[in-house]
Amino acid sequence: MVSMDGSKDDYLEFMKGAVAAFAPGRIEFLGNHLDYNGGIVLGTAINAGIYGLALPMEGTDFRLFSESFEGAEISGSMQKLEKQTGKQSWANYCLGVLRVLQDRGLAPHHGFSLTLSTDLPMSAGLSSSAAVELATAQCLLQLANKKVSKKELVNICRQAENEWVGLPCGILDQGTSAFGENNQVVRIDCAQKEYSTLPLPANTSLWIFDTGIKHDLVDSHYGTRNKECMDALTILQNSDASIKNLAECPIALLEKTEMANNLTKRARHVVEEQNRVNLFVNGLKNGTSPGELGKFLTESHYSSSHNFENSVPELDFLVDQLSKEEKVWGARLTGGGFGGAVLAWTMDSFSKEEALSIADDYEKEWRQRPSFHSFLPSKGAGSYDPLLRTEQ
Numbered sequence: 238m239v240s241m242d243g244s245k246d247d248y249l250e251f252m253k254g255a256v257a258a259f260a261p262g263r264i265e266f267l268g269n270h271l272d273y274n275g276g277i278v279l280g281t282a283i284n285a286g287i288y289g290l291a292l293p294m295e296g297t298d299f300r301l302f303s304e305s306f307e308g309a310e311i312s313g314s315m316q317k318l319e320k321q322t323g324k325q326s327w328a329n330y331c332l333g334v335l336r337v338l339q340d341r342g343l344a345p346h347h348g349f350s351l352t353l354s355t356d357l358p359m360s361a362g363l364s365s366s367a368a369v370e371l372a373t374a375q376c377l378l379q380l381a382n383k384k385v386s387k388k389e390l391v392n393i394c395r396q397a398e399n400e401w402v403g404l405p406c407g408i409l410d411q412g413t414s415a416f417g418e419n420n421q422v423v424r425i426d427c428a429q430k431e432y433s434t435l436p437l438p439a440n441t442s443l444w445i446f447d448t449g450i451k452h453d454l455v456d457s458h459y460g461t462r463n464k465e466c467m468d469a470l471t472i473l474q475n476s477d478a479s480i481k482n483l484a485e486c487p488i489a490l491l492e493k494t495e496m497a498n499n500l501t502k503r504a505r506h507v508v509e510e511q512n513r514v515n516l517f518v519n520g521l522k523n524g525t526s527p528g529e530l531g532k533f534l535t536e537s538h539y540s541s542s543h544n545f546e547n548s549v550p551e552l553d554f555l556v557d558q559l560s561k562e563e564k565v566w567g568a569r570l571t572g573g574g575f576g577g578a579v580l581a582w583t584m585d586s587f588s589k590e591e592a593l594s595i596a597d598d599y600e601k602e603w604r605q606r607p608s609f610h611s612f613l614p615s616k617g618a619g620s621y622d623p624l625l626r627t628e629q
């Protein structure tokens with residue numbers, strides 16, 4: 238460690254070989270549970286995220302620190318990666334990435350220490366985990382002197398989450414964090430793995446109201462929903478083998494196919510949600526007013542609540558309150574659901590006072606205060622020089 242009274246030269250010596258990266262959190266704008274169903278989803282990267290700083294070390298040991306989980310640092314050998322439990326579980330996102338990089342011949346051969354810090358609210362459905370993965374991957378790739386395309390970066394991080402963390406997620410979180418642009422929404426065609434961006438109407442803002450209800454996807458019903466969707470797809474494919482994924486199933490086919498009620502409801506959510514995304518994208522391209530476009534967001538929430546059943550009463554309450562506000566274009570749960578946060582897409586004149594009054598209403602009803610934040614659609618993940626803080 239460099240001593241506090243050390244000279245600038247000591248500091249530069251200590252930082253020799255250091256690399257740094259940033260990966261933003263994301264807001265799922267529209268397209269709930271469509272990604273692993275081969276659909277088209279919309280997300281925005283936000284102006285908050287995870288910062289990674291890595292230093293090479295001699296030997297083959299690694300150390301991982303996170304400012305958010307003080308006292309939960311871990312160290313180990315790169316030759317023997319082990320899954321973490323309890324308060325060290327945060328490190329699994331980094332270890333998963335390291336494992337995938339090793340399997341692909343992209344990991345550093347020497348040891349390293351990696352420190353993560355963040356300005357992202359945790360467990361608020363803003364996908365801090367994907368941001369941890371992307372920040373880690375970018376740091377380790379730099380240490381290994383390797384470069385990959387953004388697409389490959391997304392695939393590496395998703396694979397880490399699927400295989401090491403054990404969550405069968407799609408590419409929405411990692412894709413949005415990687416491909417974000419200022420004032421744009423990222424459009425991801427999850428079947429084709431194609432990414433593009435579209436400008437959001439000017440003078441609109443994104444607000445997140447976080448219920449604080451724990452959003453632990455691994456332990457939640459996320460896996461069950463994923464399985465229900467796959468089961469529904471298998472039944473639909475018995476009638477029409479040409480259907481490759483649930484998001485592309487025609488509504489007429491769904492309506493004439495018999496299956497268990499829960500499967501019909503999950504499939505209806507997916508198929509109708511895809512239609513809403515398509516209508517939203519066309520509307521955006523044709524200059525439809527935000528007032529009209531916002532309705533798709535609110536309809537998405539009601540479909541989550543009634544058909545996909547991944548909402549909770551607290552989220553429904555927030556959406557109902559927000560929908561009464563004149564300056565709110567649309568509101569919906571964002572992310573996996575079962576707790577977490579609501580996105581409100583608003584006029585940019587929607588103020589902190591108005592947000593406070595929503596939080597007051599919520600507190601009266603639920604005896605707990607939600608936190609709220611406003612974000613700007615922002616540029617995606619990238620590396621930067623740890624000393625100059627310039628993008629590379």
Ligand code: GLA
Nearest residue numbers: 269270271406407409572573
């Ligand atoms: C979580 C997952 C994503 C996506 C959303 C729901 O955020 O990590 O891959 O499935 O839920 O749309």
